[in-house]
Structures are given as C-alpha cells and as structure tokens.
Amino acid sequence: MSAQVLFIAFYDHHVKKEITYSTWKYVDSGKEAEDLFIMNYAQTGDIVITQDIS
Numbered sequence: 001m002s003a004q005v006l007f008i009a010f011y012d013h014h015v016k017k018e019i020t021y022s023t024w025k026y027v028d029s030g031k032e033a034e035d036l037f038i039m040n041y042a043q044t045g046d047i048v049i050t051q052d053i054s
Helices: 033-041
Strands: 005-010 022-027
Touching: 005 033, 022 033
Parallel strands: 005 022
Antiparallel strands: none
16 A cells, blocks of 8 residues: 655745655645645545645
C-alpha cells in the first residue's frame, strides 16, 4: 500500500527545494483558496491533514 503526499500552498510561499516524495500544488493567495482547492480535489477515502503556515 502506498499513499500520495500532496502539499497545497500559496504561490507566494513557493518552496525552492521541494520534498522529493511529495507533490506540490500552488494556488492563488485569495481568502480560503487552499481550503477550496482541498474541498474540490479530495475524494472519498482520502485523509486530509491541514495546518496553516501563515
């Protein structure tokens, strides 16, 4: 069994050296943009862990 690790961040929080075992998706810095992306992207059975870093 394997899991996909996906990080979602604002474009202005772009990480220069991304973690290699993961995928990064960047969204506009609008209010709740990251949350809206998660709500639209997550599927039944997904595990979502969130932590605001700003």
